[in-house]
Amino acid sequence: MCGISVVVKLNRAAPNNVAAGEIAQSSTDSAAKLELEKRLYASLEQIAHRGPDAQGVWIDPTNKVGLGHCRLSINDLTPDGIQPLHDDSGHIHAVINGEIYDSARLRDDCVRECGYQFRGHSDSEVAVALYRRYGAPEFLRHMRGEFSLVLYDDRTGEVVAAKDRFGIKPLFWTISGAEGGGGNDPAAGQELWFAAEMKAFLPLGWKAEWDVEAIALETWSLGSNTVFKGVKRVEPGYYMMVSPDGRIKHEQYWEFDYPDKKQVETRSLEEMVQQVREKTIEAVRLRLVADVPVGIYLSGGLDSSAVAGITKHLVEEQGQSMGSQKPTDRIACFCVKFGTDMGFDESEIAQRTADHLGVQMHTIDMTEADFARDFEDTVWHNEQVTCDLNTVGKWALSKLPRDLGFKVILSGEGADEVFAGYHWFLGxxxxxxxxxxxxxxxxxxxxxxxxxxxxxxxxxxxxxxxxxxxxxxxxxxxxxxxxxxxxxxxxxxxxxxxxxxxxxxxxxxxxxxxxxxxxxxxxxxxxxxxxxxxxxxxxxxxxxxxxxxxxxxxxxxxKKQLPAMILTVVGDRCEMAHSIEGRPPFLDHHLVELVNGMPxxxxxxxxxxxxxxxxxxxxxxxxxxxxxxxxxxxxxxxxxxxxxxxxxxxxSQFWEKWILREAARPFITDELYRRRKHPYTAPVTWPRDGPLQQMLRRLLTKGNVDAVGFLDWPAIAQSLETGFAGKGQEEKSDPTALRRCLIAAGYVVMAQRFHVATVVME
Structure with a gap:
């Protein structure tokens, strides 16, 4: 799990009389190389939290492609795992963020079928070997896991960028010199930039500008859009191909699919339950492989409890190690506690699950003052707004495993999206x-x-x-x-x-x-x-x-909430803010394809x-x-x-996620098997004049709101008062007003930290 920053000259075409492989020997502009290296290292410093263990930069001999990488070492802790990576012929160069599972089998296949010579044992190196063997996009279809990557093939001069099927790992891109920092004009001198987080563009020369229409229409969370003009996401299940003459092509290599609704299911319920159980166990087992300790986020819900129960089964009955831990070591679980006076707390049932499984439970207590203290840093790392405080709780929770020496955590994210867990799906x-x-x-x-x-x-x-x-x-x-x-x-x-x-x-x-x-x-x-x-x-x-x-x-x-919100604000960005790699077994694409095909x-x-x-x-x-x-x-x-x-x-007449409930039943308590869905959420009711309202009053001044430009100050000012409860029962809070304040405050924080120019409204 890592951070990447890449600079590509859009027009890299070689002269007609010079082959792509030969032009690499013709450039001796050392000053340009040093300048590009300096910019890339400055960019990596902005996202050093994603990879505190090592940094590396590679510049191609023409100074037209620069790859930067900061490393969180998970597999192969030796220098052989440091990126950028290069294939065994020296022609393919890549930076990769994420994890490729089942890499031992893929490695053996590449060695046996094409004689590939691996430098080390990093799973990321497998991606380079797969590209050498299959090319794009076929190599992506062989990759199982969560990843984003940028790869340069100096034989063709092409640059390939790609993201995993669900958008677990982030990858943004923009073009320098165009309006708002982006565009698609392959003019001479323009650069194409890629980065794991948008803040990494700032040292490259990017000037952030709001995309007001995308914000107003909510299209910033759709497809490739963001809240900033000219800055795009690589979409989940897509890859970009950038030709030497600057042409950019976007292609899809994976998509959600479901069966024809008129097709009668021929499998029995027992058969389908067993299939889901086997695939879920396999997905958890693959995500326990690491050269560092592995823990589990454990709440009071079915999803994380199923992961914990399956892990216990694999460790105690099949001798599976949790990363570098011994099978005899106790499984470590981590939970956030909001306090019984706040409501929405699941730490007690999580503790009962931990006691039943015989695992260690580590809990972090979140007070109102903690939410107020961490709010701004959470927005900065998320690089987007959200209407609740769930993300702040997850941001704080992710501190805990890192402080105790864990780099990898399994989570239950994605189960509700795959198995239809939310209450509105029933309609x-x-x-x-x-x-x-x-x-x-x-x-x-x-x-x-x-x-x-x-x-x-x-x-x-x-x-x-x-x-x-x-x-x-x-x-x-x-x-x-x-x-x-x-x-x-x-x-x-x-x-x-x-x-x-x-x-x-x-x-x-x-x-x-x-x-x-x-x-x-x-x-x-x-x-x-x-x-x-x-x-x-x-x-x-x-x-x-x-x-x-x-x-x-x-x-x-x-297509909208999973990649743009859930996997961001309670996933990668909060975890990687503390150099934690989150692994969601329920988003294993083999499991997802199986469940998608069920009634x-x-x-x-x-x-x-x-x-x-x-x-x-x-x-x-x-x-x-x-x-x-x-x-x-x-x-x-x-x-x-x-x-x-x-x-x-x-x-009460329906069982949400029924097939997961049945598949996980041998590994969970009867209490959890029979428990209704409780979405992870932070409290929505807070007292007047408490730390949270004080924090929001500090951020939501008329000057700060007007400096954003597209917000309405009277509405925000009113919400700042009605969003909090008075001391008496007669003065209740308006949760919608609180959410409005959190969103507005998020835009204020982003405007300040990204130095976004004020939008002038007519």
Missing amino acids: DFLLEADHSQPHDPLQQGPELREALHEQVRNHVRNKDQNLGTSNMILKAPDGQDGENGDAKADGEQQEEEGFTPYLVSFGMSDIDMLHPSLRPLCTERARLRAIVDSWSAEARANIRDRWHPLHSSLYSWN PSVKERYQPPPEQNSSSNGNTDVEFGLQSGKSAWWRSDDEENNNGNGNLTVF
Whole structure:
């Protein structure tokens, strides 16, 4: 896991009478080389937290390509693992960030099939060998793991940049000299820059400028966009090919796919559960390989607990080492505690899981003062805003393993995105029958499904309002043509797509906090249209004709929120801020492809009420994961499963992530097996005049807000007061106002630290 910084002259074409391999011998401009080295080392210093163990720079003899790398040594701790890397012929040069799993097998294949001579034992070197063997993009399809890379082939003069399938590892690019620091004009003298974080562009000469339209329309979190003009992301599952004459080509090598919704599933439930169990165990096992100690993030949820339980199984029953630790060493787990007075704390159930497994639990306590202290540094490392404090909790948590000598941590990230864990996915599941499971009791007719769907929509709306996110989610259609032109009014959209991506596409600014001149631009219809337009024509056709609405909803979420938010603000950026490599087993692409190909009804599993269970068309209690016909889901006194008056809620009739729950059952406690989904979240209610409000008041002055330019000061000023609770019960806080303040404060921090020029609004 590392940081990279790359400078490429856009026009690298050799004279007509000189071959690409020969021009390398013709340049002796040592002053230009020293200047480029100086710039690259300064760039690497900005992201030294990503790789504190070593730095390296390589400049090609023409001074037209410079590769910089800072190393966090995980595999092969010797100097042989220091980058930039070069193939055994000396023609392929690369910098790589991330981990390539199953590298021992891939290494053996390259040695046996093409006689490749490896310099060391770093997994990153395997990527270079695979490129030598297969070329682009085929070499990427053989790589299993999380990675971003830039590779230069001096035989052809081509530069290849690529990112892993899900966007776990970051990679940004921009072009010098164009408006806002970017563009695509291969004029003489222009440079193409790549970096693991945008702050690494600053020493190269980049001047940050807001992309106001992208911020207002929320397109900064779609596709290749960012909040800065001219700065782009390499998209997940894509690679860039840069020719010697400066032409840039973007191609996709991997995409999410789901089965035809009319196809009947032929596998039994038991077969599918076993397949998921085997692939999950394999994914965890591969991620335990390292030359340094490996730990686990453990919360009170199913996902991280399953990782911990499987790890215990592999270590104690199969003799698998956790990195450089001995099989006899206790497994180390790490958890954040928000305090019982804050709510949202899962440390107690995490401790019970740790006690059950017999693992070590290390806990960090987060107070309100801690959130206030770490907020600005978290924004700086994330390089984007967010509407809650979850990221600050993860940023603080990542300090703990590093302080205790751990460099690698396994996490449960990605399970909700693969197995449909969030509460809003249930609404899309109920939009349409699951024809792949004709014997499922929910699929016998539309009446029950439609009634349940209406209850789910109402529940989701109420829950989002309580969490303060209702203004940050595009509204579900209600059959009325809203005066703001909401999604329902776009009849063409409804006809073409036929599902509800707005339910799963959080925004990072509501209209009220933006400058009044921007509000006509960022209607819900325009934002929804932007989401849909970001998908490929093939994906839109699949959504319209082929995929079940649940799978379409998963696709929408995984193309936007997964890479642009989740894997950033509670993933790589918080972990690498403290030189920690996070490894998410649930985003192993072999596992993801398996689960994507399974029916919606094994992800969201309907369990009829007990009085209906006896006539379930042949489905037994065992098939639904129940023992002896009893289930804790049906306790009417359970606060999670009733509405306060003893009546069961609609959500108590479904098991989210059912197939993962069944696959993980041998490795988790019965408490976790039966527990409802609790998304990781920090508190949303805070007292007036406490450390958090004081911090926000310091940041959100009229001068600071006006210096950003596109925010509305009166709305921010009001939110700064209403977002916090008074001492009496009569003065409650507005969680939406708090989220508005956190977003605005994030833009203030970015404006100050990136030295962004003020936007002048008309």
